[in-house]
Amino acid sequence: MKTADILILGAGCAGTLLAHYLGEEGFDGEIALCDARTSFDHEQRWCSWSDDRDDLSHLATRKWRSWLVGDAQKTVIKSSTRYVYREIYAPNFFEHFHTAWRHKRGGQIRLFRGERVIKVEPQKDGVYVSTDRRKWRARLVFDARHRASPQSQTAPTKAPFKQDFVGWVVRLPQPAFDPATVTLMDFQPSSADFLHFIYVLPYSANSALVESTCFALGEISREFHETSLTNYIRRKFGRDFEVVSEEAGLLPMHPIKPLQMKNVHAIGVAGGCARPSSGYAFHRIQRQARSIAEAIVRRKPIPQRVWPIKYGLFDELFLCTLARNFQEAARFFVQLFERTDADALIRFMRDESTLEDDLSVIAALPKRPFIRTLFDRLVDSLISIGDVAQESPTKAKV
Structure with a gap:
C-alpha cells in the first residue's frame, strides 16, 4: 500500500494547480496525483480574462486586448487597457508543471500516470483509494476527475x-x-x-x-x-x-453540487468551477486551488466555494430566460456587450463585480423576458412552499 498526506485524483487543470499551489504555499507533506492518462498532449485550450498581474501569465501562449460580439444586425468590438483575453495551451501547461515535479529534488509531488481510480472509501484512519494498480491511504483526498467522479452531481435546475x-x-x-x-x-x-x-x-x-x-x-x-x-x-x-x-x-x-464525504473534496469542474452561464472555468479553478492550498497550510477549514453566491442566482435567472428565448438570445448578448463597460463586464465574468457593476449588467439586458422568468420562479417557489405546508401534518401523524 502506498501512502500520501494528500492524494489528488486526476492531474488535469484543477489537480495540477492544486499540487502547484500547495508547493508554492510551503506545504511540507507528500502529495501524490493519480491519473488514468499516460499522455497529456491532447489538443485543448483554456481561455479566460486576466489582469496580467496573474502568476500564470508566463504560461499564456496568446493574449488579446480586443474582442468582438455580433449577429446579422450588429457588431460590437470592445477592448480594455487593464485586462487581456488569454489562451493557455494545455499540453504546454502540463509539460511545465509535470516536468518541474519530475526534476525537483526530494520528490515532494509525485505523478502516477496510467492509474485509474476504482473506489474511494473514507475510514477512521484516513481515506483509502483503490486503483487498477494498487491501494492508497491518504489523510486528504481531492477528486478532480469531473465526469468520472462520483463526488459531484447536477444540482436541480430548470435549464440543464x-x-x-x-x-x-x-x-x-x-x-x-x-x-x-x-x-x-x-x-x-x-x-x-x-x-x-x-x-x-x-x-x-x-x-x-x-x-x-x-x-x-x-x-x-x-x-x-x-x-x-x-x-x-x-x-x-x-x-x-x-x-x-x-x-x-x-x-x-448548470450548477454542480459536490457530494460530501469525510476528508474527500471535489475540485475543478467536479467541484462546481464551470460558470453555468458561460462555461468559463479556468479563473474559478485557479482561485479555488490557491484558496484550498492556503487553507491547508494555515490549518483553516477547506473552503467549499470561493465565489459569491450571487453569481449562482444571476446564472440561474439568465439560463432559464435563455431556455425559452433561444431565437432571441443573440440580441441579449450583443446588447450586454454593447451597453456595459468592458472592465465592469469582465469583473462580472471573473466573479469580482461590485454592486455598481452588477447594476450596469442588469440595466444592459432587456427587461421583459427576465422579469417574466423571475415572476415564474417566484410562483414556483410559492407553490413548493404550499406543497410542503400541506404535506407536513400528514408526516407528523406518521
Whole structure:
C-alpha cells in the first residue's frame, strides 16, 4: 500500500494547480496525483480574462486586448487597457508543471500516470483509494476527475444546459484574420432548441482556431458542427483552407453540487468551477486551488466555494430566460456587450463585480423576458412552499 498526506485524483487543470499551489504555499507533506492518462498532449485550450498581474501569465501562449460580439444586425468590438483575453495551451501547461515535479529534488509531488481510480472509501484512519494498480491511504483526498467522479452531481435546475463545441485550427494561403481581435460570439441562425455561434481565436493573419459552439438542451451532432465550420470559413475567409488540428468538448452549463464525504473534496469542474452561464472555468479553478492550498497550510477549514453566491442566482435567472428565448438570445448578448463597460463586464465574468457593476449588467439586458422568468420562479417557489405546508401534518401523524 502506498501512502500520501494528500492524494489528488486526476492531474488535469484543477489537480495540477492544486499540487502547484500547495508547493508554492510551503506545504511540507507528500502529495501524490493519480491519473488514468499516460499522455497529456491532447489538443485543448483554456481561455479566460486576466489582469496580467496573474502568476500564470508566463504560461499564456496568446493574449488579446480586443474582442468582438455580433449577429446579422450588429457588431460590437470592445477592448480594455487593464485586462487581456488569454489562451493557455494545455499540453504546454502540463509539460511545465509535470516536468518541474519530475526534476525537483526530494520528490515532494509525485505523478502516477496510467492509474485509474476504482473506489474511494473514507475510514477512521484516513481515506483509502483503490486503483487498477494498487491501494492508497491518504489523510486528504481531492477528486478532480469531473465526469468520472462520483463526488459531484447536477444540482436541480430548470435549464440543464450543455456547451457543445468542435474547433479547427486552420491555415489560409492568404491573410484574412485580424490578429488583434478575438471573435467571442458571431451568432448564427439558431432554433428553438439551441443557440449557435462561431468563436475565432486568431493566431496570425493566416492562422486561427475557428470553433462552432452551441448552448443546447439536447445533443448536437458532429456533422452539424463540421458543416457549420466549413460554410463559415468559406464565406468569411475564402474557400481554400487547411485544417491543422482539431478539438471538441462538452461542458456543463448548470450548477454542480459536490457530494460530501469525510476528508474527500471535489475540485475543478467536479467541484462546481464551470460558470453555468458561460462555461468559463479556468479563473474559478485557479482561485479555488490557491484558496484550498492556503487553507491547508494555515490549518483553516477547506473552503467549499470561493465565489459569491450571487453569481449562482444571476446564472440561474439568465439560463432559464435563455431556455425559452433561444431565437432571441443573440440580441441579449450583443446588447450586454454593447451597453456595459468592458472592465465592469469582465469583473462580472471573473466573479469580482461590485454592486455598481452588477447594476450596469442588469440595466444592459432587456427587461421583459427576465422579469417574466423571475415572476415564474417566484410562483414556483410559492407553490413548493404550499406543497410542503400541506404535506407536513400528514408526516407528523406518521
